Amino acid sequence: MRFLHKEFQGLEGDRMSGLYTNFYKEKKDENGKITDVEFIYDDSFNFAYDVVDKYAEAEPGKLALVHKSTTGEVRRFTFADIKNMSDRAANMLNSLGIARGDKVMLLLKRRYEFWISIIALHKLGAVAIPTSHMVSARDIADRVSMSCTKAIICVNSDDICDKVREAIVLAGDSSFTGKNKEKVLQIVVGDRYEDALSFSELIEDAEDYFERVSTNVHDDMLYYFTSGTNGAPKAVIHDHSYPLAHIYTAKNWHGAQDNGLHLTVADSGWAKSAWGKLYGQWFVGSAVMVYDYEQFYAWDILSLLEKEKITSFCAPPTIYKYLILEDxxxxxxxxxxxxxxxxxxxxxxxxxxxxxxxxxxxxxxFGQTETALQICTPVGKEQIKGSIGQASPLYDIRIVDEEGEEVSYGTEGEIVIIPKVRGILPMGVFKGYLGDKTQYEEVWRGGIYHTKDRAIMDEKGNFFFLGRNDDVIKSSGYRIGPSEVEDVIMKHPAVFECAVTGYPSKNRGTLVKASIILNDGYLPSATLQNEIQNFVRERVALYKYPRKICFATDLPRTTNGKISRAMIRKMDYQK
Known part of the structure; x- marks a missing residue:
């Protein structure tokens, strides 16, 4: 629900405490459970001005960002530093012709310049397109053409600058679909690259004060390109209200606190970065820890947690798998x-x-690039074994069947979001797919948002994730959720990581297949395969155990590091 923005509150002398309370109010029942959330903002709300610059004004020395570089150098940035540098960056970009509504791609890995750049783009009212450095030149060119990107800010690391240069040439080629009419600017962070513009040189010469630009909360703010199970990547559009949804993410899920230090392990090109490395954390007054490592080592992350006194931490399951192997x-x-x-x-x-x-x-x-946090186990609540938690009070979340009808407790179905007010988008839910109205209407069929993720909900409101619609295995008439089988396989001492998928079969339609990475000290063998199969057979229904096991040294992953069951299925069906 939206209300008019109130006058700024929360000042205690010259100190600001709980800035988020000016934009966010919780409603609780008699047991203290949050039942609903109200958001307080007006049409001019802009995170860069109304949060970052407000902190810089009231508490200029308040810590905002701690950055550890690939060389081990640690730099600490206050909110005054972020304001100063983002003002310079905004002036610099404006002098290059970047203005409200223009699109700028960011390929900056975990460089601190990402935070400077994205806040500057918010100030300009321009659209930021955070992008993974793992994408190809063709991927970049596709994104440039689809979004009409005017500039790309990239780090001179690995082959990123080369890919960007190739993409710019490709996107401008007359034979390329959606050819850009203007040449795209390449602005490079780090060492100089050929004739590209130098970020550090340009920002040094820029003015350190930027006059506020008029923006509207419904303006496009972020484009996140996300790959579906099938088809080309699609661009998810978020507007300037999106950061507000992550107050709940940081406060009630991450447990980020005022003057704390939060670390989310995520590349700046992922939407997870917006969840855990920027908006919600700064709203609640927590500094953000950023580690720009080249190679992940569990001992290195543990040392960082210790040395920097991290207070809250979020990482994908794969990271935890490595952490528990350490002493x-x-x-x-x-x-x-x-x-x-x-x-x-x-x-x-x-x-x-x-x-x-x-x-x-x-x-x-649990959530998606298209949304903020949908489901979680909040701070102070019991983590139910195997559950992804309960619905966030921001959303009315249900489980429905293929006809869109709500199912009974304990029955498998699709996770959907039902708007609390008909015709009004829930906070944090995307406003569209760039250039693809048909697909947007399809996920909103029936007036509800279809996540295409499957789960079961029990009578207490706990959700148990089963997988994407396409991940659910249909074998001999049974429907099998891969996560349940993966959980059992992971209990075997030989298994480090696994993915369960459907494998084509003439007799059964689909077999349950497990692709397994072994722990150190174990070698693939027919004996071990049988042992794992028997181990699973003893713990699940007979139709669920993996009739096919494939040992691997690595598993295909998406650009954001998730194991891609879709890629495994595609390779199997191509065989």
Missing amino acids: MTNYDLSSLKEVTTAGEPMPIEVARKFTEKTGLIVREG
Whole structure:
């Protein structure tokens, strides 16, 4: 629900406490459970001006960002620093012709310049397009043409600058679909690259004060390109109200606190970065920890948690799988109070071992690039084994069948969001797919948002994730959720990581297949395969155990690091 923005409150002398309370009010029942959330803002709301610059004005010395570079250098940025540098960046970009409504792509990995750039783009009213550095030149060209990108800010690392240069040439070619009419500017962070513009040189010469630009909360603010199970990547559009939805994410799920330090392990090109490395954390007054590592090492992350006294931490399940292999008694994690995970199902066995080693409960969450956090186990609530949590009070979430009818408790169906007010988008839900009205209407068929994710809800409101619509395996007349089988396989001591998919079969239609990465000390063999099959058979219904096992050294992944069951299926069907 939207209300008019009130005069700024929350000042205690020259200190600001709980800035988010000026924009966010919780309604609770007699047991203290949050039942609804009200948002307070007006049509001019802009996160850069109304949050970042407000902190800089009231508490200029308040810590905003701690950045550790690939060389180990640690820099600390206050909100005054962020305001100053984003003002300079806004002036610099404006001098290059970037203005309200223009699109700028960011390929900056985990460089601190990402935060400077995106806040500057918000100030300009321009649209930021965070992009993974793992995409190809063709991918970049497709995104440039689809969005009419005017500039790309990229880091001179690996082959990123080369890919960007190739993409700019490709996007401008007359034979390329959606040819750009203007040449795209290439602005490079780090060492100079050929004749590209230098970010550091341009920003140094720019003025350090930027006059507020008039923007509207319904203006496009972010484009996130996300890959579907089938078809080309689509661009998810979020407007300037999107950051508000992540107040609940940071406060009630991550457990981020005023003057705390939060670390979410995510590349700046992922939507997960917006969840855990920017909006909600700064709303609640927590600083953000950023580590720009080249190679992930579990001991390195544990050392960082200890040395920087991280207070809240979020990472995908794969990270936890590596952490529990370390001797965690060697690290002082006493500052760490809250730990969370999302992105893919958390194996029960991994969560159990992490709790054994640290005493901390890993609380799960679920959402999509198209939305904010939909479902989670909030701070202070029990993490139900195998559950992704309960619905966020921002949303009315139900489980429905193929006809869109709500199913009974314990019955499998699709997760959907029903607007609390008919015709009004729930906070944090995207406003469209760029250039694809048909697909947007399809996911909103019947007036409800179809996530295309399947789950079961029990009578207490706990959701149990089963997988994407296409991930559910149909074998011999049975429907099998891959997550349940993966949880059991992960309990076997030989298994480090696995993915369960359907494998084509002449007799059964589809077989249950497990693709498995083994722990150190174990080698693939027919004996081990039989052992794992028997292990699973003893713990699940007979029709669910994997009749086919494939040992692998790696598994195909999406650009945001998730195991891609779709790619495994595609390779199997091509065979």
